[in-house]
Amino acid sequence: MKVTKALMPTLRDVPAEAEIVSHQLLVKAGFIRRNAAGIYSYLPLALRVLRKIETIVREEMDRSDAQELLLPIMQPAELWSESGRWDVYGDEMFRLKDRHNRDFCLGPTHEEIITDVVRGEVKSYKQLPMNLYQIQNKYRDERRPRFGLMRGREFIMKDAYSFDRDSAGLDDSYQTMFDTYVKIFDRMGLDYRPVEADSGAIGGDDTHEFMVLAENGEALIAYCSSCSYASNVEITEINDTAKEKLSEKPLLKVATPDKKTIEEVAAHLEVPQDNTLKTLVFDADGEKIVVVIRGDRILNEIKLKRLLKTDFLEKADEESIQNLFNCDPGYISPLGINEITVYADNEVKYMTDAVCGANEEGYHYLHANTDRDFGEMTFSDLREVVEGDLCPKCNEPLIFARGIEVGQVFKLGTKYSESLSAKYLDENGKEQIMVMGCYGIGVSRTMAACVEQNYDDRGIIWPKEIAPYQIVVIPVQTNDELQYTEAEKIYKELLAKGYEVMLDDRKERVGVKFNDADLIGYPLRITVGKKIADGIIEYKERNQSESEQIQPDELYDKIATFFKK
Ligand SMILES: [Zn+2]
Incomplete structure (x- = not known):
């Protein structure tokens, strides 16, 4: 792609309402535009990142034998009444009526719909376990939509639902999804932690949140300095041990x-x-x-x-x-x-x-x-944990960090299969209730969380796994025939080798092009300036401060090494 043909409207200033770094940078670098409170258009650069996140999610979900389907965004009220949630969901639900005055909502989540589909089609123990997922928009009428993509009213989620014969089966499905999430977030190049989390007062069932570590994260997590224990501080267990008596003085x-x-x-x-x-x-x-x-x-x-x-x-x-x-x-x-x-x-x-x-x-x-x-x-155990309290698993001091929740795995049990009657026949022909789990990943939120974790004062630093483009090639003087021809030659060669490349062919000062390259956050920048006359070009990795002078024929091996490492 050539910059002169692309819709990538970078800005000099940031809109005043952008409160956090990811919101500021995604707007400034031309990734998103706001259409209404909490509702955004994803411009081409953002869509490329979202597609890469989705591809990683899809590949790993498919590898774990989950199947993709696509459920309706518009959901009938009847199903929500059946599960008992139509009246309790509250103002966060977008509700609407059709021309016959029938109630519908825009799906904030899909437990009801998926359970309805499965109860109609799955009848025998032979069909279980089953794990179904989709990637699509969700709707929540937040009281205060804010922080850009972090707390929007329309957002993209991957949601998966597992159906098992019993709770032992659910334990296996849950573990499989947990392991799958680890692979997904590893592949995205994010620094994250799976943490034990609150499953609600009545629940008591297992749940883990996947937190991307970032200074501005909403959630506070406690993790062990020595073992793998980590939890949301909301639920961090504290082992208080006996202390010696100070005195026996009377009251x-x-x-x-x-x-x-x-x-x-x-x-x-x-x-x-x-x-x-x-x-x-x-x-x-x-x-x-x-x-x-x-x-x-x-x-x-x-x-x-x-x-x-x-x-x-x-x-x-x-x-x-x-x-x-x-x-x-x-x-x-x-x-x-x-x-x-x-x-x-x-x-x-x-x-x-x-x-x-x-x-x-x-x-x-x-x-x-x-x-x-x-x-x-x-x-x-009733008190809030403080940093330095001892790990409940190994008694070493706990450390605090802030995180952004990008995924959650949750054991639902029979909450929905019972209220919606999702049953199967076991080997003895006896009716049994299915046992469910649900597994979410905030796709658009992951993009924002990634920016919160990877930026500097010049702009975004995309991990190469999910960058919108891998490389930008910049001719210093677009008007200089040698510089432009060589830059275009490198651009075409890289395209032919299968890289995702942008050629900054604008007749702008090179400073403007460098600023945009850093702001957008391409992992690699190749610059062709007047030293091309001596057979020298410049190679720079976005996350390194120094650039290197190299010969064009060294370039392709260097790039291959960078993207393989
Ligand atoms: Zn520990």
Whole structure:
């Protein structure tokens, strides 16, 4: 392709609404244009990247015996009513009506449709296991579409669904997809980690997220400095071990007038915050519960929801706490609490000589000793992990990193096969429910995540596996006959060898061409300038700062080596 013929509208400035690097660079380098909030056109450069990502996904999915199909974007409401999700999906679903006033939606996901297809066509255990996938647009009416392709309202996904005879079969299908995802993201040249993730309060089933590591990532992950453990910090397990007792001093009531927060109380009593106790009150499914954690810790509500097996959890308001404890919320503690269920973080179990509220306005206790002074408590891992906590697998320190979720593998179990009656006959002619898994990859999001991970102050640095073009050939002076002829000769030779090449044939200053080349992020740049008269051209890799002067006949071996390594 020649630049003069291409639609690649690079910009000097970035639109003000572009908040993150990938959004800024994809707009500036002429890859995407916004048509409405969260809705984008993919211009030719972007489409080439998307196609490469899709090709890698397809090849690896096909290799793992998954079959591609294509499901409708427009889905009838009946199926969603059958699964029970039409009424609960909420405002994120784009809904529409046909001319007969029948309800439809634009698919935010395809569990209902695929289960409908499979229940109609798969009847025997002999047809299982089966894994079906598609690559197409999904629709979610985000409240605040932002960050370019990261949180759009229309986006491209690969979604796969596995159907098995039983949960052992699902375990195998899940592992196969996990391994397939590793191959896919390895091939894309991305630095990523599969991490254990939250499967929801009721679930408890396995799920992993595939995170591309990037400074601006939305998600925080904890990974082990020594073994392969990694998890979303939302669920990172913490093993708190027994600590030695600090003292056996008796409880001592002290005045703490107007000192209600942990910071205020600790400062007033001159004790470290890690030797105070924080008592919280929640409304969980209509019942009040008390949660106790170390004063300097943060409660992890996802862990608490999982422990309580509820999706409904809310902080109790001041008034109801006041009524329950007969005391200002700033002075409450589990001391003498019998009628309310008390949950405590594992770490609290071993605390001695701690500060806690006196359940009396203006007073705290010193020297509280959990196992001596408090009533019945249910201990569990309830706090948020901090960097340096020990790995739950090997006890080495955990390190934090930010990531962008680009894929997820999830064990659905029988949630949809049960509500939609996807059944098969086993060897004995007995009806059984199919067991399902689902596996997503955000295709358009992967392109954005790749930019978040691979850029510098000049522009994008595409991994060569998914770059829109592999090489750009630049004649310094397009008007100079020798320079242009030689550049065009190299361009044609590279095309003939099967490379994806762009020839920058514009009559622009060479600085402009270099800037665009760096901005767009071609992995290789070949420059033909006036030294061509002495048989010298310039070779430069985008991710190296130095260029090399070489002879044209060295070029092809060098390029072959670059793309093979
Ligand atoms: Zn470890």
